[in-house]
Amino acid sequence: MSDESGTGRTPDDARAGLHAPFRPQAARVVTLGLAVLVALLTAALVAALPSIAPEYGPGDQAGIALLGLAITWFCWRQASVSARPDETGLTIRNLVVSRRLAWAEIVSVRFGGGRPWVQLDLADGDTLAVMGIQRADGARADAEARRLATLVELHSRTARDD
CATH class of the missing domain: 1.20.5 (Single alpha-helices involved in coiled-coils or other helix-helix interfaces)
Structure with a gap:
């Protein structure tokens, strides 16, 4: 079953693309x-x-x-730094430490102000760098940060959307 846009992609294909791993290129x-x-x-x-x-x-x-x-x-x-999203959360592999987060633990995604990589604000008040999305990748990094923010929003919606 293809979508209505004529691209030939199903909603499942689009969702799989959205959940692709984040890895730096440069x-x-x-x-x-x-x-x-x-x-x-x-x-x-x-x-x-x-x-x-x-x-x-x-x-x-x-x-x-x-x-x-x-x-x-x-x-x-x-x-090998990366961030791997799935339906239940995000597994972040940074240079030294790896960490698994449930989507509900992620409050927001930040990538401005000259940060070298994406930073997550967590529900416990902590922050966590995501080295899988690096400023050195330019426009691609901006698009990947937006994709991660979209995933956070998609997976943090509630029935009341509060």
């Missing part, structure tokens, strides 16, 4: 590229270390490998 591309670069350079340095600096031993190689692994993990974690 930061994701940069940090994934950096993670690959760091991993390759670390492997090359560890392999070449005995021939270019024989005074360094296996402990130094292990230290360099662990540092490269830590930097690669950090880049991957940055690239």
Whole structure:
């Protein structure tokens, strides 16, 4: 069953699009590229270390490998920030912490005033950053912030709409 607008999309298709995950684009591309670069350079340095600096031993190689692994993990974690909406709430995965919120816990969505990412005002008076929508993505980020605000409004309506 298609909609009346002639787009061929059903209301279920539109709702699924509205509930698509929020992920940054620019930061994701940069940090994934950096993670690959760091991993390759670390492997090359560890392999070449005995021939270019024989005074360094296996402990130094292990230290360099662990540092490269830590930097690669950090880049991957940055690239994997997201916010995943569903019918019951929003799961936010930021750089360090992940948190699950029910829709009723979210009071408002803010993205103005030079904020680097969306900020949620919560019913308990706290605020929570949503790094999955980042200012660096420009107009796309503005549209994603509006989509998140639409989801909050859609899921917070009551029978009396109070």
